[in-house]
Amino acid sequence: MAYDPDNIFARILRGEIPCKRVFEDDFALAFHDINPLAPVHVLVIPKGPYVSNADFAANAPDGLVLGFWRAVGKVANQLGLDPEGYRIVSNHGPNGGQLVFHFHVHLFGGRTMGHRMGNMPRSTDT
């Protein structure tokens, strides 16, 4: 699939659509998910045109891959999630349930996620 430069996260990166930003550096932007499934549900996106993890892992320059994953760690730390823990999810393609085709990582925290490893956390999970 070709990257669509008008996908919603590309538009957020360009500042055309607002977001509730929690972190930004040269490599990544992090903001609150519009439909949170946990007390903390933040999306981290790289500053580059990559459809999903497959595209990002294969085609992004080493510095961006490194900077992006360091940013994910910084976001979790900045949100105070390290001591209690958190979950990272990235959906790729139809079987992964991907809806927005700009690579992103979901960061879930603030409660126990349980062990439904094949699924996204549910907002009703306790």
Ligand code: AMP
């Ligand atoms: P997925 O592609 O399956 O990983 O899901 C895309 C995620 O983006 C969903 O959790 C949506 O709630 C979230 N989302 C969609 N539009 C926005 C937006 N404008 N701001 C924040 N989050 C969004």
